[in-house]
Amino acid sequence: MTVPSPAPPAPPLLEAREVGKVFGNVIALRGVSMVLRAGEVTCVLGDNGAGKSTLIKILAGVHAHDSGEYLVDGSPVRLGGPREALDRGIATVYQDLAMIPLMSVWRNFFLGSEPVTGPLRRFDVARAKRVAREELRGMGIDIRDVDQPVGTLSGGERQSVAIARAVHFGARALILDEPTSALGVKQAGVVLRHIARARDRGLGVVFITHNPHHAYPVGDRFLVLNRGTSLGRFAKADITREELTSLMAGGAELDHLTHELAHEPGRDGPATAPAPGTS
Amino acid sequence: MTSVPADERLAGAGVLRRLLVRPELGSVVGALAVFAFFSSRSAVFRSADGVANWLDPASTLGIMAVAIALLMIGGEFDLSAGVLTGTTGLVMVTLATRFGWNVWLAMLAGLVPALAIGFLNGLLVVRTRLPSFIVTLGTFLMLQGLNLGLTKAITGTVQVSGLRRAEGYEGARAVLAGSVTAGGVDFRVAIFWWLAVTALATWVLMRTRAGNWIFAIGGDERAARAVGVPAARVKIGLFMTTATAAWLVGSITALRFGSVQAGTGIGQEFIYIIAAVIGGCLLTGGYGSAVGASIGALIFGMADKGIVFAGWDADWFKFFLGAMLLLATLANSLVRRYAEEARR
Numbered sequence: 001m002t003v004p005s006p007a008p009p010a011p012p013l014l015e016a017r018e019v020g021k022v023f024g025n026v027i028a029l030r031g032v033s034m035v036l037r038a039g040e041v042t043c044v045l046g047d048n049g050a051g052k053s054t055l056i057k058i059l060a061g062v063h064a065h066d067s068g069e070y071l072v073d074g075s076p077v078r079l080g081g082p083r084e085a086l087d088r089g090i091a092t093v094y095q096d097l098a099m100i101p102l103m104s105v106w107r108n109f110f111l112g113s114e115p116v117t118g119p120l121r122r123f124d125v126a127r128a129k130r131v132a133r134e135e136l137r138g139m140g141i142d143i144r145d146v147d148q149p150v151g152t153l154s155g156g157e158r159q160s161v162a163i164a165r166a167v168h169f170g171a172r173a174l175i176l177d178e179p180t181s182a183l184g185v186k187q188a189g190v191v192l193r194h195i196a197r198a199r200d201r202g203l204g205v206v207f208i209t210h211n212p213h214h215a216y217p218v219g220d221r222f223l224v225l226n227r228g229t230s231l232g233r234f235a236k237a238d239i240t241r242e243e244l245t246s247l248m249a250g251g252a253e254l255d256h257l258t259h260e261l262a263h264e265p266g267r268d269g270p271a272t273a274p275a276p277g278t279s
Numbered sequence: 280m281t282s283v284p285a286d287e288r289l290a291g292a293g294v295l296r297r298l299l300v301r302p303e304l305g306s307v308v309g310a311l312a313v314f315a316f317f318s319s320r321s322a323v324f325r326s327a328d329g330v331a332n333w334l335d336p337a338s339t340l341g342i343m344a345v346a347i348a349l350l351m352i353g354g355e356f357d358l359s360a361g362v363l364t365g366t367t368g369l370v371m372v373t374l375a376t377r378f379g380w381n382v383w384l385a386m387l388a389g390l391v392p393a394l395a396i397g398f399l400n401g402l403l404v405v406r407t408r409l410p411s412f413i414v415t416l417g418t419f420l421m422l423q424g425l426n427l428g429l430t431k432a433i434t435g436t437v438q439v440s441g442l443r444r445a446e447g448y449e450g451a452r453a454v455l456a457g458s459v460t461a462g463g464v465d466f467r468v469a470i471f472w473w474l475a476v477t478a479l480a481t482w483v484l485m486r487t488r489a490g491n492w493i494f495a496i497g498g499d500e501r502a503a504r505a506v507g508v509p510a511a512r513v514k515i516g517l518f519m520t521t522a523t524a525a526w527l528v529g530s531i532t533a534l535r536f537g538s539v540q541a542g543t544g545i546g547q548e549f550i551y552i553i554a555a556v557i558g559g560c561l562l563t564g565g566y567g568s569a570v571g572a573s574i575g576a577l578i579f580g581m582a583d584k585g586i587v588f589a590g591w592d593a594d595w596f597k598f599f600l601g602a603m604l605l606l607a608t609l610a611n612s613l614v615r616r617y618a619e620e621a622r623r
Contacts, residue, residue: 083507098505100498102565103491111495112506114488123487 011074012037013173013204014059014090019068021054028054031068032230034223036173036204041195043215044208045248046225052208055225056175059206060092061085091171093162095178101151105143106132108150109165131168139164139197156187160194167198174198175206180214192218212248216241224248302559303571305610309557309603310574310581317585324581324588327464334466337580338473339528341573343547344554345473345480346524348572350517351555352484354497354564355404355411357521358548359396359418365426365543367393367529372539373433375445382447382534390526396422397522401515423545430541440538448534455527456535469531473573476524480569489513498565553600554579557607578603 014036021029029051036042046052057063058070061079069076072088079085082092099108106125109132117124132146141160143153150158159179166174176195180188195205195218209215215222222239224231224247231247239247318325324333343360350357367389374385400418404411430437442448455472458465484490495503496510504510525544533539556562557578558571582599586592 094505096502098502100495100502100565102498103494107491107494111491111503112508114491116488121488123491125486 010038011071013073014206015069015071015074016055016059016065017069017071019055019058019065019070021058021063022066027228029058029065029228032223032225032228033068034233035221036206037220038172038204039199039202040220041199041205041207041218042221042223043219044206044223044225045210045212045215045244047210047248049227050225051228052210052225053177054228056092056177056206056208059085059173060090060175086169089170089172090175091166091169091173092175093159093166093177093179095181099150099158099162102149104147104149105136105153105161106146109135109146109161109168113169135164135168136161139167139194141194154187155183156190159183159191163191163194163198167201167203171203173204173206175208177208178210179207180209180211188214210248212241212245216244302566302568302611303574304559305607306558306571306574306578309607310578313578313581313585317581317589321585321588321590324585327462329584329588331464331466333580333584334470334577335580336583337577338467338469339531340547340550340554340579341473341576342469342476342524342528343521343551344558344572344576345477345569346521347551348555348558348560348567348569349480349484349493350521351552351560351562352497352564352567353493353514353517354500355514355517356415356552357400357411357518358415359400359422360415360521360525360551361544361547361549362419362422362426363393363396363522363525363544364529364532364547365539365541365545366396366422367526368533368539368543369426369430369439369541371530372439372442372533373430375448376439376441377433380445382442382445382451384447385445386451386530389530390523393522393526393529394519397519398515400522401518404518405511405514419548423542426543427541437541438538439541442533443537448537451530452534455531472527472531473576476527477569477573484569489516493517494565496564550579550600553604556611557603559607559611561611562608575607 012035014034016032016034018031018033019029020027020031032051032055034042034044034055044052044055054063058065061082061084064078070079071077072090077088079088085092100111103111106129110128115124115127115131116122117127129146136143136146139160141157141164143157143161150161153161159176163174163176163179179191179195183191192214195207199205199218207215207219216236220236222234222236222244224234224244234244314325321329323329343364347357347360370392371382371385371389374380374388375382380388396418400411400415403409403414407414427437430439433439453468455468457468459468459471460466484493492503492508492510492513495508496513500510529539529544532543554575555567555572557575558568558573560567560572579600582603583596586596586599
């Protein structure tokens with residue numbers, strides 16, 4: 001299950017080698033490397049401002065990298081924009097999803113790439129509804145009615161529809177920007193399940209999150225960023241959930257915080273106060 | 280995941296929701312109520328002659344309301360649409376009567392400034408990102424001044440007349456402003472144009488890529504752009520569509536009366552918007568229907584003539600108008616909240 005790549009014949013789908021990005025005099029990213037293989041999930045973890053969004057924007061073609069190399073299918077590229085990334089099968093699902101709440105699921109699903117038929121180039125509504133329904137079912141997404149407005153879906157369902165849409169439109173590499181961050185535990189679970197499902201279909205998934213508890217169960221590789229640099233790359237076999245959590249929170253910093261918080265009630269509050277929780 | 284009874288309950292809510300979120304629902308209920316009310320007051324109102332009578336004002340208003348509805352679904356307003364019906368009519372009648380153009384040719388010539396103004400409105404809105412309310416308020420006032428100034432400069436009065444004597448008038452009138460007799464009752468041809476425009480707009484909205492894009496740019500323009508919808512082109516196209524509708528209505532009105540007042544269409548722009556809103560269009564865009572806008576226009580036609588048939592003072596029309604608008608927007612906002620409400 002956790003074999004560290006037994007001499008793979010095919011080059012990785014995406015690979016970043018020591019990439020860096022500078023905005024004016026701000027170094028947003030410095031010397032970060034990562035690998036994404038088909039059928040695997042690479043998790044990018046980090047706190048706010050760690051450089052996660054800069055990295056995915058380079059991968060998605062929104063920004064060009066200033067140093068290092070970005071390889072797609074083993075050959076170095078410099079993407080001209082998100083459209084070019086899409087043409088290479090790199091799809092990005094951003095937090096805000098690019099879906100229209102008032103429009104139905106099937107209209108959203110095909111927005112911008114509507115199937116047409118006949119001499120009048122009519123929008124093939126029957127096909128759009130059927131395909132949307134099939135694709136969602138294929139991803140195991142249980143939506144009762146593709147006619148309902150996207151606004152009536154829960155956050156997790158919306159993420160799932162966006163993922164299914166990217167998969168349908170030929171994504172080989174799927175970049176998910178904080179898909180679980182705004183969700184409750186149950187909804188996040190639903191989205192994680194769809195990430196696993198996309199992986200099982202042979203896609204490579206880059207999963208950006210600041211929650212190691214979401215990343216660990218589904219990830220094959222982990223990249224931890226802090227203040228624009230890499231804190232380390234790990235295969236799942238090489239790291240435990242606790243180590244990942246501790247690393248992400250800045251190890252010593254977290255220990256210090258734990259220490260500080262643990263002493264707080266004893267110092268200010270009455271000693272007789274009931275314990276706030278039984279952890 | 281959920282138990283079977285819970286799923287069935289949700290499915291039931293889904294059907295109810297689908298019925299309730301039809302944008303036309305409010306206007307259909309309103310139209311039935313208005314029809315029932317005036318029918319009970321006046322026998323003429325519900326007779327075939329009466330129907331033909333109130334379908335007449337509904338038709339030209341309906342053509343405009345449908346075009347405005349498309350634009351509003353796309354998230355924009357056009358306040359210049361009303362006065363543009365005057366502009367196109369004035370161009371047509373002036374060319375035909377002062378310069379001796381054939382009426383058909385003069386009519387086609389009227390389409391040129393209409394499309395240019397529509398394009399300009401659209402371009403200004405897209406490029407400056409100013410609210411279309413302000414941009415088209417500007418063009419509205421400018422056109423109002425132009426209509427009056429040029430008409431006075433050319434004719435010395437505030438109207439251009441004499442179209443009836445122009446070459447090709449009878450033919451053009453028969454096609455656009457004549458009547459069709461069915462069952463001994465004269466129905467205006469404009470009613471059929473109205474139906475055709477409504478059908479075409481509905482088809483575009485529901486069954487073409489452009490329709491999907493119109494809903495999308497009105498619903499969330501940024502998101503629509505992100506998936507490759509050519510938002511600027513769609514918007515400019517919508518403004519040009521409104522202008523084309525204004526040209527059609529301007530031509531119909533000019534052919535019908537044989538003359539055009541310089542002030543034609545002023546004040547109508549809000550009636551179009553009100554009809555579209557009664558028909559379920561949201562002021563914020565992204566939602567609405569062409570059929571609804573047509574039914575909104577129908578309500579207007581019925582109220583306009585119904586008040587006369589009932590023997591009331593026509594002043595009450597405005598009161599009625601305001602009340603309808605308030606009720607419709609209230610119903611729409613409730614529907615929208617229901618449709619957008621996230622399921623927990």
